[in-house]
Structure formats: structure tokens, C-alpha cells
Amino acid sequence: MAEMELAELLFLVSRRLRHGYLHRLVPLGLNPGQARALRALADAGRPLRMVRLADELRIVPRSLTPVVDALEEAGLVRREVDPANRRSTLLVLTPEGRKTAERARDARRQAGEELFAVLSGAQREQLGELLGLVDAQFS
């Protein structure tokens, strides 16, 4: 019974987060998946291969393809052939992509702020620890 409520709450709260994030990303011309990929690329601090980024995002490479298509078309990312292995594509952040990644980061921070506004700092930390435990058991 308690687990069921927990599952339902988790679902509702995460959907709410997605909505808040989504609205803030509209002005950037990004959807959450694109923003997440862009951010991961910025976090890496260096070009990543498709397989590597997909792994980072925990999706299959095929699912990453349209995401990167959109980012490339928007001039935020460049696909380059990996000189070390010509089967591989290196994803390179453009200067514009780097700027947009920062704005996406702000959007996510704001969405998080809004969602977790009722929680104190200590409570947020607690929540982060509990979710971290749950997530870690699969990694």
C-alpha cells in the first residue's frame, strides 16, 4: 500500500518537473531530451562519440540519432568523423551550443527550484540521498 502511493507520487511529481522544464525550454527551441544531451556534452568538456553519449543518457544509440539531428540543425552541435576510428562520430559542441547549454542549465535549475520550493535545504538533501540510493542499486 505504502509502495503504491510512493510509486504514484513519484510518477506525478516527475511529470510535474517535466512540464515546468518543458515550458522554460520553449524559448530556447529545445525539448527536454535535446537539452539533456546538450548538457551532458557540455559536462563532458570534450567531444563524445554517439555510443558514449547514449550510454551516458541511458538510452540506445538509435534513440539519440534524432536528438543529435535536431541539435546539429540548430547549429549547437557538429558531427565529425573520429580520426581514430572512422566508424565513430564525434559530437562537438559549437560556441553557440555551449551558450545554449548554459541557458538550458538555468532552465532546469529554475524548474527544480520551483518544484522543490516547499522543501528546506535539509529536506532536499534528504530527498536526494533517498533517490540516490534507489538509483544506485541499478548502476
Place this chain on the structure above:
Amino acid sequence: MAEMELAELLFLVSRRLRHGYLHRLVPLGLNPGQARALRALADAGRPLRMVRLADELRIVPRSLTPVVDALEEAGLVRREVDPANRRSTLLVLTPEGRKTAERARDARRQAGEELFAVLSGAQREQLGELLGLVDAQFS
């Protein structure tokens, strides 16, 4: 920074929950949305109108239509004209629908059990309280 990690964790954990639930629902011939609607209907303990159920699920009525279509085709739910207001459709659970709702409930309980397995009872309660606070601020 902490909020960002929290947001990301929430996203990852809820996606994991969805996957676990999804797999357990396959044998029932349901997807999570259908199962959720069926469960809400069973929880209500009486026929509900479309608008009312949509509200309960926090989606727009239009999004509920294909869900109910599927449930009706599977013989789990019947659409009846509301005698009190002929614009309205009453959603009535069939006996088979009631049984399936129970099985869906078990599936969800198991998916929750699996996901939150690493947490103690006290930790689950804590997590439920924190998520409840977050959710309540919008209700």
C-alpha cells in the same frame, strides 16, 4: 547545483519505475496509462464520467479517449450514457475489468517493491512524505 542533481535523479528513478511497471503489465495486455485509469475507476468504487476521471488522472479529457477506447475494446470497461445528463458518458467497470484492475495493482506493487527494495520501511515513509509535500504544493 543540488536542485539539478535532484531533478535528474527524479527523472531517472521515475523512468526506471515506469519500465518495471510496463514489463509487468505486458501479460495483462495493458500499458501504464490504461492500468492507471482502470485502477482509478476501481478506487472510485462507482462509475465515473470522462471529465471526472481525466481530472483524477490529471490529464485532459481528449487524452483519456484512446485510453478508454482500449479498455472498452478489451471488455474491461463499458461506456454508458449518463441518464442524469445525456452529454456525459459514464465509465462502468465490468467484472473482468475489476479482476484486471486487481492484477494491475499487484503489478504496480511489485514494481514499487523492486524499485524501493534498497530502502528501509522508515526510509520509504520519509520519501513518501517528502514527495507528498512537493506534490501537495500544487494541489
Place this chain on the structure above:
DNA sequence: TATTGTTATACTCTATAACTATA
């Protein structure tokens, strides 16, 4: 006029399977 529900359309997120190019 306002409400209930549906038809039509579209976008996001993700998956599997089959294929191409390269190793």
C-alpha cells in the same frame, strides 16, 4: 452560451530490427 466528449493532428521519448560502412 457553456459543457462533454470526440475527430483530427502533432510532438516527445523510447524501443527493436535490419542495413551500411568500417574495423
Place this chain on the structure above:
DNA sequence: TATAGTTATAGAGTATAACAATA
């Protein structure tokens, strides 16, 4: 034969807009 990525296809979940029937 194995790996990296793409083409093709599909299904879940959700939305907005326009419309018909009813109130």
C-alpha cells in the same frame, strides 16, 4: 565477425484546436 551509426517502423503519453450534441 563485431562495432558504430542510421533508416524504417512502432507504440506510449500527452497536447491544442475544431466540432457535434446537449444543457
